[in-house]
Amino acid sequence: MSMTTVHGYAAPPPGVHPPLDSPGYRSTALRAPARQPVVVPPGLTEVTGPLFGAERVGPLDHDLTRQHAGEPVGQRIIVHGRVLDGDGRSVRDTLVEIWQANASGRYRHERDDWPGSLDPNFSGAGRTATDDDGYYRFVTIHPGAYPWKNHQNAWRPAHIHFSLFGRSFSQRLVTQMYFPGDPLFFQDPILNSIPDPAARERLISRYDHDHTEPEWALAFSFDIVLRGRTATPFEAEDHDG
Amino acid sequence: MADRLGLTSSQTVGPFFHIELPWPDGADVVPEGTTGAFWIRGRVIDGAGDPIPDALVETWQADVDGGFEHPDDQRPRGERTAGFRGFGRCPTDDAGRWAVRTLKPGVVPSADGSPQAPHLAVSVFARGLLDRVVTRLYFGDETEANAADPLLRGLSDAERETLIAAPTDDGYEFDVHLQGADETVFLAV
Numbered sequence: 001m002s003m004t005t006v007h008g009y010a011a012p013p014p015g016v017h018p019p020l021d022s023p024g025y026r027s028t029a030l031r032a033p034a035r036q037p038v039v040v041p042p043g044l045t046e047v048t049g050p051l052f053g054a055e056r057v058g059p060l061d062h063d064l065t066r067q068h069a070g071e072p073v074g075q076r077i078i079v080h081g082r083v084l085d086g087d088g089r090s091v092r093d094t095l096v097e098i099w100q101a102n103a104s105g106r107y108r109h110e111r112d113d114w115p116g117s118l119d120p121n122f123s124g125a126g127r128t129a130t131d132d133d134g135y136y137r138f139v140t141i142h143p144g145a146y147p148w149k150n151h152q153n154a155w156r157p158a159h160i161h162f163s164l165f166g167r168s169f170s171q172r173l174v175t176q177m178y179f180p181g182d183p184l185f186f187q188d189p190i191l192n193s194i195p196d197p198a199a200r201e202r203l204i205s206r207y208d209h210d211h212t213e214p215e216w217a218l219a220f221s222f223d224i225v226l227r228g229r230t231a232t233p234f235e236a237e238d239h240d241g
Numbered sequence: 242m243a244d245r246l247g248l249t250s251s252q253t254v255g256p257f258f259h260i261e262l263p264w265p266d267g268a269d270v271v272p273e274g275t276t277g278a279f280w281i282r283g284r285v286i287d288g289a290g291d292p293i294p295d296a297l298v299e300t301w302q303a304d305v306d307g308g309f310e311h312p313d314d315q316r317p318r319g320e321r322t323a324g325f326r327g328f329g330r331c332p333t334d335d336a337g338r339w340a341v342r343t344l345k346p347g348v349v350p351s352a353d354g355s356p357q358a359p360h361l362a363v364s365v366f367a368r369g370l371l372d373r374v375v376t377r378l379y380f381g382d383e384t385e386a387n388a389a390d391p392l393l394r395g396l397s398d399a400e401r402e403t404l405i406a407a408p409t410d411d412g413y414e415f416d417v418h419l420q421g422a423d424e425t426v427f428l429a430v
Contacts, residue, residue: 006352007313011429017251018371025253027369030288031419037375037429040392041352045362046430048311049301050328086246099261107257111295125261161255163262168313169301169362170430174373176252193371194250202247225246 008042015196024189049169053093054129062128064140072122074103074141086228090134105144157184251372267330270343279412288420292337296367307347358386
């Protein structure tokens with residue numbers, strides 16, 4: 001019989017993640033579970049996870065402006081930052097997937113039918129892997145805002161969707177990145193579903209003049225912090241060993 | 242211990258994730274042609290009993306030897322499956338249906354070292370879910386192992402039923418009910 005060391009991930013502090021039951025976002029009404037989740041002690045199933053990285057990324061996948069014959073319409077931007085864990089460690093060679101609306105606020109998606117224009121030179125999907133410092137970089141177009149039917153005269157602030165795996169099932173995260181100074185924040189129930197104002201602020205990227213490239217593209221920086229480890233590993237007997 | 246850096250919050254996957262997240266090989270936890278492979282098929286259902294056509298289901302599991310291809314699993318490995326990825330990803334269709342092709346995982350010890358019944362970790366993302374929900378899938382034909390499983394033993398009969406996939410002609414069936422009388426037991430992991 002051998003021992004298995006399971007080093008779990010710290011529970012997120014209250015207020016960071018939105019409550020699933022957030023009445024301001026109407027679609028939660030029939031989809032938010034009514035019961036509280038059952039707490040499961042960290043085991044190997046949860047602390048392991050798929051380690052996707054550069055092997056799933058093609059050479060132009062990070063540049064959403066070069067995926068078609070011509071240049072997409074809109075403001076060219078660089079979106080970059082680091083993927084870290086809560087202890088400040090870089091998350092290396094991890095897959096980062098993004099998707100977004102075009103400059104008109106229209107997604108290339110059959111269920112998006114509002115009268116914003118489609119752009120034949122923009123798909124709005126990208127992926128990259130972080131480097132040894134946890135650094136990632138995309139080139140894309142500033143997405144437009146778009147209307148939705150959640151409430152009277154509802155508009156989503158401009159945003160880019162992000163999907164991350166980290167190093168474990170416990171760290172899996174899907175989120176949205178916003179842009180500084182957007183006048184639509186006040187009426188957006190999705191951003192405002194986050195109880196902690198400081199956490200909401202962290203989803204807003206920072207305009208980054210140092211990385212803005214002269215006569216080419218504005219830069220926005222956005223660091224992503226996944227859960228960190230708990231202080232003490234759990235020593236478990238391995239009955240299979 | 243509090244995290245040193247402020248964590249990034251979850252936001253909904255929204256209705257338009259299909260332009261990036263589904264992969265051509267998403268359902269292939271194991272490659273086509275793998276000996277013994279079967280399908281896990283299911284639906285994602287809302288609180289009104291209606292299928293959810295814009296959800297994304299992801300699965301994660303051990304190989305047939307109970308091992309994970311991961312630095313946190315330092316145990317000696319047994320038989321490994323060629324092309325085994327452990328991870329599956331499938332969007333739901335208009336009828337709320339998803340499927341992944343896989344194998345039954347081996348035994349993985351729980352946090353206290355006791356053996357667990359074969360299981361998959363399952364995440365569900367959807368428009369209207371501001372954070373993923375997490376559950377586990379157990380196999381209906383593992384009666385003895387399920388009866389001894391530490392997580393299942395802590396649940397009522399009705400709760401247990403929501404985590405158990407029923408055998409079918411080509412594998413197993415597993416529905417996720419986000420809400421309602423049959424609400425699936427969700428987990429904080």
